[in-house]
Amino acid sequence: MNLTELIIKAILILVVFGVTLLIAMYSTWAERKVAGFIQDRFGPNRAGPGGIFQPLADAGKMFFKEDFIPSQANKWLFILGPCLAILTALMSSAVIPFGESIRYEDLLVPVQGIEINIGILYIFGVVSLGVYGLMVGGWASNNKFSLLGAIRAASQNISYEIAFGLSIIAILMMTGSLSLRAMVEAQHGIAWNVFNQPLGFIIFLTCAFAECNRTPFDLPECETELVGGYHTEYSSMKLGFYLFAEYINMFVSSAVIATLYFGGYNYPGMDWVRETLTGSLGAATGHNLATLVGTIVLFGKIFFFIFFFMWVRWTLPRFRYDQLMNLGWKSFIPLSVLNVVVTGFGLLFDIKYASWAIVVVMVVLAMVSSARAPKEVVQPQRS
Amino acid sequence: MQLTNRSKQVSNKQMTLAEKMYLPAIAQGLAITIKHFFGKKVTVAYPEVKRYLGPVFRGHHVLKRDEEGRERCTACGLCSLACPAEAISMVAAERKKGEEGLYREEKYAAVYEINMLRCIFCGLCEEACPKQAVYLRHDRMVPIFTERDQVIYGKDQLVEKMDDRYIRTNPDVQATPTEPSYSRSAT
Numbered sequence: 238m239n240l241t242e243l244i245i246k247a248i249l250i251l252v253v254f255g256v257t258l259l260i261a262m263y264s265t266w267a268e269r270k271v272a273g274f275i276q277d278r279f280g281p282n283r284a285g286p287g288g289i290f291q292p293l294a295d296a297g298k299m300f301f302k303e304d305f306i307p308s309q310a311n312k313w314l315f316i317l318g319p320c321l322a323i324l325t326a327l328m329s330s331a332v333i334p335f336g337e338s339i340r341y342e343d344l345l346v347p348v349q350g351i352e353i354n355i356g357i358l359y360i361f362g363v364v365s366l367g368v369y370g371l372m373v374g375g376w377a378s379n380n381k382f383s384l385l386g387a388i389r390a391a392s393q394n395i396s397y398e399i400a401f402g403l404s405i406i407a408i409l410m411m412t413g414s415l416s417l418r419a420m421v422e423a424q425h426g427i428a429w430n431v432f433n434q435p436l437g438f439i440i441f442l443t444c445a446f447a448e449c450n451r452t453p454f455d456l457p458e459c460e461t462e463l464v465g466g467y468h469t470e471y472s473s474m475k476l477g478f479y480l481f482a483e484y485i486n487m488f489v490s491s492a493v494i495a496t497l498y499f500g501g502y503n504y505p506g507m508d509w510v511r512e513t514l515t516g517s518l519g520a521a522t523g524h525n526l527a528t529l530v531g532t533i534v535l536f537g538k539i540f541f542f543i544f545f546f547m548w549v550r551w552t553l554p555r556f557r558y559d560q561l562m563n564l565g566w567k568s569f570i571p572l573s574v575l576n577v578v579v580t581g582f583g584l585l586f587d588i589k590y591a592s593w594a595i596v597v598v599m600v601v602l603a604m605v606s607s608a609r610a611p612k613e614v615v616q617p618q619r620s
Numbered sequence: 621m622q623l624t625n626r627s628k629q630v631s632n633k634q635m636t637l638a639e640k641m642y643l644p645a646i647a648q649g650l651a652i653t654i655k656h657f658f659g660k661k662v663t664v665a666y667p668e669v670k671r672y673l674g675p676v677f678r679g680h681h682v683l684k685r686d687e688e689g690r691e692r693c694t695a696c697g698l699c700s701l702a703c704p705a706e707a708i709s710m711v712a713a714e715r716k717k718g719e720e721g722l723y724r725e726e727k728y729a730a731v732y733e734i735n736m737l738r739c740i741f742c743g744l745c746e747e748a749c750p751k752q753a754v755y756l757r758h759d760r761m762v763p764i765f766t767e768r769d770q771v772i773y774g775k776d777q778l779v780e781k782m783d784d785r786y787i788r789t790n791p792d793v794q795a796t797p798t799e800p801s802y803s804r805s806a807t
Contacts, residue, residue, distance in 0.1 A: 271657070274656070274657045274661075275653045275654075275656050275657050276656070277656055277659060277660070277661050277662045277663075278661060278662070278663050279661055279663050279665070282665075439643075548650060548653060548654065548657075549646075549650070551653060552646075552649045552650050552652075552653040553646065553649060599637075602637055603636070603637040603638035603641060603644075604638070606636045606637035606638065607636040607637070607638045607639070610633075610634075610636045611633070
C-alpha cells in the first residue's frame with residue numbers, strides 16, 4: 238500500500254465518518270419533520286429556513302444541560318454506557334461499500350472504509366456489541382426501571398439476532414461469500430436480492446427494526462411502563478449520545494438493507510452510464526463520476542429506508558412484550574429456517590425464485606383462512 | 621342507551637392468518653399515514669398568519685369618538701365600577717369653553733387608564749358603558765409587553781384615532797333601546 242492510496246483511503250474514511258455523523262444529525266431533524274407532516278403539522282420550522290438549524294440548537298441545548306450522575310450509580314460504568322453505544326454505532330459503517338472505486342492515475346481504491354472478506358460477520362459482531370451500551374448504562378444507573386429497560390433491550394436483541402442471522406444465510410448461500418462487496422457485485426444492474434428473497438427481506442427488515450429499538454419494537458424505552466427505559470437516569474450529552482447512537486444505527490441498518498437486498502450502488506443502466514462517461518470524459522474522470530452516480534443512488538436508497546423507519550414509527554403502535562417474543566421466536570425463526578431450506582432446494586435444482594414459493598403459499602393460506610373465518614355477527618348493543 | 625350507530629362491538633374472536641401476519645394491516649396503516657404526509661397541514665403559522673377570531677372576540681380596548689371626532693366618555697365611572705378586576709381608573713374634568721369640539725358632553729375623562737395586567741377581557745366595561753364609549757376590539761389584541769411600565773394604557777393608547785376608526789356591525793343581533801350594547805355593534 239503506497240502513500241497515495243493511504244491518503245485516498247484516509248480521506249475516504251474521514252468522509253464516511255463525517256457523512257455518518259451528518260446524516261445521523263439530520264435524521265433527528267427529519268424524524269421530527271416526518272412526524273409533523275404525518276400528523277398534519279409542519280414540524281420544527283423556527284431555527285433557520287424549514288428548521289434546518291434545529292439539530293445545532295438541540296446539540297447546543299444538550300451540551301448546556303446539567304450532566305447528572307446519580308450518587309448511587311456506578312460512575313465509570315455509567316459513563317461507559319453511552320460511550321459504548323456510540324462507539325459501536327460508529328464502527329459498523331466501516332465495512333459498507335459506499336461505491337465502486339476511485340481511480341487515481343492507475344490506482345483503483347474501493348469506496349469503502351475497509352474491504353474485509355467477512356464484512357457481514359463484522360457488522361453482526363459490532364451490532365451485537367451495541368446492546369452492551371444499553372445494558373451497561375441501564376445496569377449502572379442503579380434504578381429498577383433502567384435495569385428493566387436494559388434487560389428488555391438485551392433479551393429483545395438476543396431473540397431477534399437469531400432470525401436476523403438466519404435470514405442472511407439464504408443470501409450467503411446465493412452469493413457464496415461473506416464479503417459485502419462481493420454481495421453487492423453479485424447484484425449487478427437490477428438483479429437485486431429482494432427479487433429472489435422477498436421473505437428474507439421482510440424478516441431482515443423487521444429484525445433491523447428490532448435491533449435498532451425502533452417502533453414498533455421500542456420496548457426498552459417504553460415510557461408508559463418504564464419511565465424512560467434504560468436512559469431514565471441520563472441527562473445532558475450522555476443522553477444525547479444514546480439518542481444519537483440510535484440514529485447512527487438507523488443509518489447503518491438502512492445502508493445494510495440497501496446493500497444486501499437493494500443492490501447497494503447498483504442501478505439499472507449502470508454499465509451504459511459508465512461507458513458513456515468514460516467515453517466522453519476520459520478513463521479516470523469518467524470512472525470517478527460513474528462511481529459518484531452509484532454512490533448517490535446508494536444514498537437515495539439509504540434515505541428511503543431511513544424515511545421508511547420514520548414512517549413506520551409514526552404509524553404503528555408498540556408491541557406488547559409477549560407479542561414481541563411470540564413474533565420473534567414462533568414466527569420469524571421457523572420462517573427463516575424454512576426460507577433457508579427452500580433457498581437451498583432452489584440452489585440445488587437451479588430455481589432462482591424458489592423463495593417466492595413460500596410467499597405464494599402464505600398468501601394463499603391467508604386468503605383461505607380469512608375466507609373460511611366465521612363472519613362477524615354484529616350484535617346490537619345492549620341498552 | 622344507544623346514542624349513535626358508530627360504536628363497535630369488541631370481539632375476541634380468533635384472528636385469521638392474514639390478521640396474524642400483521643402485514644395487510646400494516647400496509648393499510650402506512651397508506652393512511654402517507655396520505656396525511658402529503659395532505660394539507662392544519663397548522664396556522666401564528667405570528668406570521670393570524671386567524672380571524674370572529675366578531676365576538678374581545679381584544680384591545682378602544683375609547684370611541686363620535687362622528688364629529690368628539691370623545692364620548694363622560695367619566696361616569698360605571699366601567700370602573702363594573703370591572704371585576706379593578707383595572708380601570710379615571711379622573712374626571714369639566715369641559716372648558718372652546719373645547720366643544722373635543723368632548724361631547726360637559727364632563728370628560730382627563731385621565732383614563734386601564735391596567736392590562738389586571739384586565740381579564742371580560743367585556744363588562746363595554747356592557748356597562750351608557751355612552752357607548754368603551755369597546756373591546758374584535759380585530760386587535762393587546763401587544764406583548766416586557767416591562768411593567770408598559771402595562772398601564774393611558775388615553776394616548778386608548779382613544780380612537782379618527783383615521784383609524786373602529787366600526788363593528790353585528791346584524792344578527794337586534795339592539796334594543798335599553799340595552800344598546802347587547803348587539804355589540806360599534807358605530
